């Protein structure tokens with residue numbers, strides 16, 4: 001089969017988010033960790049390549065994304081999707097714009113759209129301003145993100161310094177008039193030399209209009225939700241034929257490990273909820289880790305009954321995160337936590353854990369790499385944008401879920417376990 005849509009995500013939770021939303025329509029979605037070293041053989045209609053490039057130096061992010069594009073082109077794809085965070089997370093240098101411009105140059109296209117909206121998770125865009133629930137992005141807890149604090153809510157202002165060509169807006173008033181009106185607006189903006197168009201969306205119905213209007217663009221960019229309508233559009237016009245039914249979820253033994261490196265407001269609530277329910281839990285302190293290493297955590301883990309699904313977490317309040325970063329540096333504090341959680345993941349797997357729940361995008365990238373996972377099949381959705389996936393790790397089949405910091409209900413860690421039981 002030829003790939004119909006080639007997708008590249010800038011982090012691993014983002015990649016499973018996108019793969020999960022595409023798979024809602026019943027199509028097969030293949031998710032690969034990093035650019036495969038082998039050329040494509042029998043690729044899926046929807047291929048998602050997960051990179052860990054969100055906070056990488058710009059040149060590195062651009063080079064990796066171009067390599068992913070090349071692989072997806074070899075898989076037969078003619079349309080591409082660049083997935084970044086629904087809260088438009090980027091460092092001050094910013095990878096979203098340079099990556100988009102590099103992809104546009106490689107694809108020989110003059111215009112793309114930017115739509116991080118994800119209404120089911122409360123992300124909406126109005127007049128180019130991104131909201132998280134009822135708050136502007138820069139007034140939401142994203143202002144305190146440990147690696148990518150978001151201090152402006154206006155997508156045009158965030159994007160403009162990251163790109164060389166002009167930025168414009170197709171606002172909600174246009175989107176509300178339907179796909180043809182949006183296509184006309186995009187054409188008008190293109191004639192004015194606008195290469196980068198932020199598109200407003202506040203509801204799933206807006207995303208359907210945008211997907212319909214932009215489905216044949218060589219490159220679309222956004223959060224996962226604007227890609228969600230694409231499989232149904234491609235099935236309806238015969239670009240894609242209906243897939244064989246999906247394989248049943250494998251039965252895996254109940255040993256479980258929960259690892260949380262996200263410090264988002266939602267993950268803080270999820271960790272507290274899980275502990276209130278009596279889950280065994282071990283807290284990592286970056287300062288203690290810097291001094292004494294990971295052994296204490298590994299010793300604690302070795303004593304746990306993994307059928308009780310123990311939790312190891314570095315999740316902390318913004319004040320505690322800032323204090324650790326002030327002493328260790330932002331990158332070093334993050335790295336030491338990621339390395340420890342990765343070591344715990346490997347130790348838990350070696351001790352028999354076959355169900356692995358990870359919270360945090362960067363954290364998920366580190367843990368997935370440590371587990372040596374290269375390809376994931378998408379399973380049941382636990383919460384909007386967070387599916388279970390199945391993969392191989394060191395010769396064992398495991399279920400792995402990678403939760404974006406902000407996603408999931410307060411009961412996420414127990415929800416995940418219940419959904420796997422029912423799958």
Ligand SMILES: Nc1ncnc2c1ncn2[C@@H]1O[C@H](COP(=O)(O)OP(=O)(O)O)[C@@H](O)[C@H]1O
Nearest residue numbers: 146262314316321324334337360361362363405
């Ligand atoms: N207590 C802490 N102090 C400092 N940094 C931390 C702490 N706990 C986690 N981190 C780091 O914060 C970052 C959180 O990012 P990430 O895993 O992407 O979560 P999210 O999905 O919420 O963005 C990671 O690099 C993680 O290692």
Ligand SMILES: O=C(O)[C@@H](O)C(=O)COP(=O)(O)O
Nearest residue numbers: 013014017085086361404405
């Ligand atoms: O689009 C989203 O919000 C997510 O898919 C995502 O990218 C989340 O990133 P993290 O919060 O760093 O997990």
